[in-house]
Amino acid sequence: MSDILLYDARDVQRVLRVGRSRAYAIMRELPRVVGLGHSERVPRWAVEAWVREHTTPASSERPCLEGVKGRPMESGDAENEMESTTPG
Numbered sequence: 001m002s003d004i005l006l007y008d009a010r011d012v013q014r015v016l017r018v019g020r021s022r023a024y025a026i027m028r029e030l031p032r033v034v035g036l037g038h039s040e041r042v043p044r045w046a047v048e049a050w051v052r053e054h055t056t057p058a059s060s061e062r063p064c065l066e067g068v069k070g071r072p073m074e075s076g077d078a079e080n081e082m083e084s085t086t087p088g
Contacts, residue, residue, distance in 0.1 A: 006033055006041035015047060026050060 004011060012023040030046040 005044055006035075007044060007047055008035075008039065008041055012042065012047060016051070 007015065009020065009023045009027060012018070012027060013020060016023065016026065018026070026047075027040065027042050030042045030050060033041045033043060035041050
C-alpha cells in the first residue's frame with residue numbers, strides 16, 4: 001500500500017488494523033481530500049503523521065511505576081512491604 005497516495009476508510013482500517021468506526025474517527029482528525037461523490041480520502045502522509053503522534057515512547061523513555069515511598073519498585077519490595085504491614 002505504500003504506493004497509494006490517498007487512503008479511504010478501508011485502507012485506513014487495513015493499515016492501522018482497526019475497526020471501521022475507529023478508522024472513520026481517525027479520518028475525522030486528519031486533513032481530508034474529497035473524491036467523487038461522497039467518498040472521502042486522506043493523504044497517506046497524514047495517516048503516517050497520526051501514527052507518529054500517537055505512538056508511545058520506548059520502554060526506556062516511559063516513566064517508571066512508583067513503588068514504596070515514591071521510589072521505583074525493586075525486586076524484593078513486595079516481600080518487604082508484606083513483612084512491614086503484617087502484625088507481629
